[in-house]
Amino acid sequence: MHFVARVTTEGGPDFVATHERIAVFDNDGTLWTEQPYYNQLAFALDRVKELAPAHPEWQEQQPFKGVLAGDPNAVAQSGEPGLIALLAATHMGNTTDEFAAIVSRWIGSARHPRFERPYTELVYQPMLELIGYLRASGFKIFIVSGGGVEFMRPWSERVYGVPPENVVGSRARVKYELQNGKPVLQRLAAVDLVDDKAGKPVGIHQVIGRRPIAAFGNSDGDFEMLEWTTSGDGARFGLIVHHTDAEREFAYDRDAHVGRLSRALDEASKRGWVVADMKKDWAVVFPFQK
Amino acid sequence: MHFVARVTTEGGPDFVATHERIAVFDNDGTLWTEQPYYNQLAFALDRVKELAPAHPEWQEQQPFKGVLAGDPNAVAQSGEPGLIALLAATHMGNTTDEFAAIVSRWIGSARHPRFERPYTELVYQPMLELIGYLRASGFKIFIVSGGGVEFMRPWSERVYGVPPENVVGSRARVKYELQNGKPVLQRLAAVDLVDDKAGKPVGIHQVIGRRPIAAFGNSDGDFEMLEWTTSGDGARFGLIVHHTDAEREFAYDRDAHVGRLSRALDEASKRGWVVADMKKDWAVVFPFQK
Numbered sequence: 001m002h003f004v005a006r007v008t009t010e011g012g013p014d015f016v017a018t019h020e021r022i023a024v025f026d027n028d029g030t031l032w033t034e035q036p037y038y039n040q041l042a043f044a045l046d047r048v049k050e051l052a053p054a055h056p057e058w059q060e061q062q063p064f065k066g067v068l069a070g071d072p073n074a075v076a077q078s079g080e081p082g083l084i085a086l087l088a089a090t091h092m093g094n095t096t097d098e099f100a101a102i103v104s105r106w107i108g109s110a111r112h113p114r115f116e117r118p119y120t121e122l123v124y125q126p127m128l129e130l131i132g133y134l135r136a137s138g139f140k141i142f143i144v145s146g147g148g149v150e151f152m153r154p155w156s157e158r159v160y161g162v163p164p165e166n167v168v169g170s171r172a173r174v175k176y177e178l179q180n181g182k183p184v185l186q187r188l189a190a191v192d193l194v195d196d197k198a199g200k201p202v203g204i205h206q207v208i209g210r211r212p213i214a215a216f217g218n219s220d221g222d223f224e225m226l227e228w229t230t231s232g233d234g235a236r237f238g239l240i241v242h243h244t245d246a247e248r249e250f251a252y253d254r255d256a257h258v259g260r261l262s263r264a265l266d267e268a269s270k271r272g273w274v275v276a277d278m279k280k281d282w283a284v285v286f287p288f289q290k
Numbered sequence: 291m292h293f294v295a296r297v298t299t300e301g302g303p304d305f306v307a308t309h310e311r312i313a314v315f316d317n318d319g320t321l322w323t324e325q326p327y328y329n330q331l332a333f334a335l336d337r338v339k340e341l342a343p344a345h346p347e348w349q350e351q352q353p354f355k356g357v358l359a360g361d362p363n364a365v366a367q368s369g370e371p372g373l374i375a376l377l378a379a380t381h382m383g384n385t386t387d388e389f390a391a392i393v394s395r396w397i398g399s400a401r402h403p404r405f406e407r408p409y410t411e412l413v414y415q416p417m418l419e420l421i422g423y424l425r426a427s428g429f430k431i432f433i434v435s436g437g438g439v440e441f442m443r444p445w446s447e448r449v450y451g452v453p454p455e456n457v458v459g460s461r462a463r464v465k466y467e468l469q470n471g472k473p474v475l476q477r478l479a480a481v482d483l484v485d486d487k488a489g490k491p492v493g494i495h496q497v498i499g500r501r502p503i504a505a506f507g508n509s510d511g512d513f514e515m516l517e518w519t520t521s522g523d524g525a526r527f528g529l530i531v532h533h534t535d536a537e538r539e540f541a542y543d544r545d546a547h548v549g550r551l552s553r554a555l556d557e558a559s560k561r562g563w564v565v566a567d568m569k570k571d572w573a574v575v576f577p578f579q580k
Contacts, residue, residue, distance in 0.1 A: 019447065019453055022455075096495060140455070142455075149496075149499065150499075153499045153500075157309065163309055164498070164499030164500050165312075165430070165432075165455075165456075165497065165498045165499055165500070166455075167499060171496065174492055174495055174496075175488075175492070176488040176489075176491040176492055176514055176518065177488075182521065183491070183514070183517055183518050183521050185491060185492065185495050192496075198465075198466040198467075199466075201466040201473070201475060202464055202465070202466055202475065205386060205464055205475050206461065206464075206482075206496070206497070207455065207496070207497050208454070208455045209439065209440075209443045209454030209455055209457060210443075210454050210455070224466055224473070227473055228466065228473050231472065231473050
């Protein structure tokens, strides 16, 4: 990458000191697959099934009824209130340690509906190589995702080499308290940050505290992160993963319900953002295809 | 430190992998001096003087009137409403870049009222050495302070070697927006996190995402951080800096208005927290005394 050469050439006009080489990556659709629906939604659906025996009322209540009947569209049809009810029932009311254990157990056993592999194998080989290349060039790698931060942290280090402290995401409010004399962080039924769209620069500021010099995304949810990153002074880099390969992965952009890409695609050229065409540019999509 | 030997001895029962060696340090009173009042309050008082020409009404309004009259007790007397008014007038309403520039300018020129030195020279030599020792032992060092995160980040890397992304602190809400076509993060007149007391484990969770194994504080504001850190499994370490040296620095604990230390001192022994007695244990307090 010409950009990396520019920022790492000591004495050059665009040189950036190691400690300021911050690169941010969206997760869903940028580092791992997000179709036919967010993997975190698959987690929520499975969690409903797991919790159902203790909730007989769900047999008659949407979106739970639809989930239990094996209808993945039930949630979509119940709209935002349904999604919030689903999130509250499956993501809240436990401690951070309990939730991390639930996520770890799920991610170790769940399989993607189409590829029938663990979700953590459905990561993009070219992006893993890109992360490795940037890391070797002195970059600090952060994930900045609309997905839940506590949904990613239990496995981000193992899968991407990105430790929990380098993961920024949407989050629930938590409360420090003693339970049976033991301190815990209890997850409350309240959203603390929606780390998407204009929330991404906010999340970056809260957790990282400086403006990245490189950003990688795939949807309009990444627009502001790309804009914030690439409008700074000096050499900047923005890249959009364009999902164009229905055969090896999925093909979607403007009309997608998940990972909609329209405005960012329209403005990419004007703003100097690179568009990676999955079908044309990627020799391999997933590591298991190597 | 026996603790460090335990967690770094490969194959030993208490070994902790490098990536999990997280140490958290309070800032005010733990890494730098916090008397006769928080350095950030000194910043606010100076900022009032700087902004006063544009605010003729402050000549008759407390706490501004008292500040402008050179009475450092004016703020204390105006209570919490006064403090909030002061914070709003001096800390809000600009962009994150503007605020960082204001802090950098101030920290480079302001002098401590007693020591007549830059605040960044009033850091504790033994704590700097401790940070260096832990870093050399594979620890990741984070600051977790009740002070404003944007007040610390502009100088934390230079002074402590702690980069902005490793600083957790209280913070204002920020909003991403375009100003004259340029993206900025605007600081709003609303508090997003009070990173003190039970807010410290919350801040740690939000930004770091895992429980530290070592914590360093000096006041009851650090109680929950110490409790959260040292109640985890395996080897843990907690330390309290006890300010006992009125001659070289300050002596205060139970009756202090700033940095009150009472409950944490009472429970230190029971909880296995080390109490460092500044007068007895520190050969040198500040680097310039070396």
